[in-house]
Amino acid sequence: MQKLKFLPNNQIKLSNKTYKGYNVGELPPKFAFIYNEDKDQDGINSWFNYKGLTYVEYNPSIWSYV
Numbered sequence: 001m002q003k004l005k006f007l008p009n010n011q012i013k014l015s016n017k018t019y020k021g022y023n024v025g026e027l028p029p030k031f032a033f034i035y036n037e038d039k040d041q042d043g044i045n046s047w048f049n050y051k052g053l054t055y056v057e058y059n060p061s062i063w064s065y066v
Helices: none
Strands: 005-007 011-014 017-022 048-050 053-057
Touching: none
Parallel strands: none
Antiparallel strands: 005 011, 011 017, 017 053, 048 053
């Protein structure tokens, strides 16, 4: 059985991956589609719900550290 580790800012660590929690109205624009041919962009197609939040894998960009 996998254990959840709670981090600050609505984040959870599970199986060495970090997931960020979002409310329904705050989901990222790439949520719930597989591929957008117009923009040549992959979407977020895997998530889980826990205690009222939707968690998606958190992959910070290099620009979030600047």
